[in-house]
Amino acid sequence: MLGGVWGPTMTEVDWHSGTRPTAMLLAVRDLVSPRKVVLFGCACCRRIWSRLGPADRKAVEQAEAAADDPAAFREFLARLEPERVAALAVAGLLAQPVDDALTSLLETQTALRLRLDGDRGWGIGSLAFEAARLAVEGEPEARRQVARAREEVEQAALAREVFGNPFHPPAVEASWSTPPVVALARQVYETRDFGPMPILADALQDAGCENADVLGHCRSDGPHVRGCWVVDLVLGNS
Numbered sequence: 137m138l139g140g141v142w143g144p145t146m147t148e149v150d151w152h153s154g155t156r157p158t159a160m161l162l163a164v165r166d167l168v169s170p171r172k173v174v175l176f177g178c179a180c181c182r183r184i185w186s187r188l189g190p191a192d193r194k195a196v197e198q199a200e201a202a203a204d205d206p207a208a209f210r211e212f213l214a215r216l217e218p219e220r221v222a223a224l225a226v227a228g229l230l231a232q233p234v235d236d237a238l239t240s241l242l243e244t245q246t247a248l249r250l251r252l253d254g255d256r257g258w259g260i261g262s263l264a265f266e267a268a269r270l271a272v273e274g275e276p277e278a279r280r281q282v283a284r285a286r287e288e289v290e291q292a293a294l295a296r297e298v299f300g301n302p303f304h305p306p307a308v309e310a311s312w313s314t315p316p317v318v319a320l321a322r323q324v325y326e327t328r329d330f331g332p333m334p335i336l337a338d339a340l341q342d343a344g345c346e347n348a349d350v351l352g353h354c355r356s357d358g359p360h361v362r363g364c365w366v367v368d369l370v371l372g373n374s
Contacts, residue, residue, distance in 0.1 A: 148303040157291040164302045169374045170213055171203045175363030176298045178203075180291055182361070200362060293359055300365030306347055308369045314343045321370040330360035340370075 146154070146163040154160050161173070181188065181196045188196070202208040300306075320336045323329075337354035345351060353366050368374070 148301070151301065151303065152296070154295075155285070155289045155292050157288055157295050160292060160295045160299075164299055167302050168299050171209065171374065172298055172363060172368075174199055174203050174209075174212075175361070176294060179294045179298065179359075179361040179363065183287075183290060183294075290359075294361060297359050297361055298363040298365060300369075301349065304349075306350055306369065308372075309344065312340055312343045312345050313370065314339070317343055317370060321367045324364075325362060325367050325371060328362055330358065330364070333358075333360060333366075336366075336370075 146159065151160065151163070161176075165173075178196050178200050181192070185193065199212070202212045317336065317339045320332055320339055324332055324336065333354045337351045340354065341351060350366055350369070353364075
């Protein structure tokens with residue numbers, strides 16, 4: 137089981153059937169890398185791409201670029217740290233007094249923004265909330281809860297796409313990393329074109345991969361996004 141200190145206890149069955157992305161994130165927060173969390177947030181934003189303005193789209197693109205640059209990503213995380221602490225304290229997950237200044241910090245920095253070259257942080261922890269809110273903006277009040285629940289189902293699927301199965305994380309075999317496999321995985325990652333995923337499954341199988349979860353995921357309808365657990369596994373991304 138996962139969770140406990142940071143969130144509700146979650147079983148493997150809960151993970152595969154879950155429809156609440158927040159509970160899923162809390163359950164795996166100590167097991168997954170910050171890079172994965174950021175890419176999950178970016179995937180949520182890309183679901184509502186048409187509702188984002190130019191500055192917000194640029195922010196998402198900057199976050200994705202930072203995730204692949206260790207120095208830029210360290211700077212990115214440093215900018216987020218004050219808000220991360222504030223969010224945890226306000227949620228009651230840190231033994232820290234919640235005063236007006238802390239609450240104000242959280243309220244002023246949870247907008248859908250990231251400025252790597254500016255003075256505002258981006259609340260990646262609240263990003264899923266914000267994406268879900270924007271996804272239902274404009275819906276009639278009577279339909280808003282239904283629309284919000286529908287969006288949470290989609291984000292839960294994205295969590296499984298990015299984080300895989302944290303109960304039984306597969307290990308890549310060295311023999312799988314043939315030039316065709318690595319080239320295909322890198323092409324998919326860099327272009328964000330996931331059409332070749334079934335071809336990646338065939339290449340992995342030719343290289344000796346018999347892992348049903350890996351092959352099945354490549355051949356599934358997805359969703360597939362940057363940060364896909366299989367592509368990251370092949371490329372050695374954590």
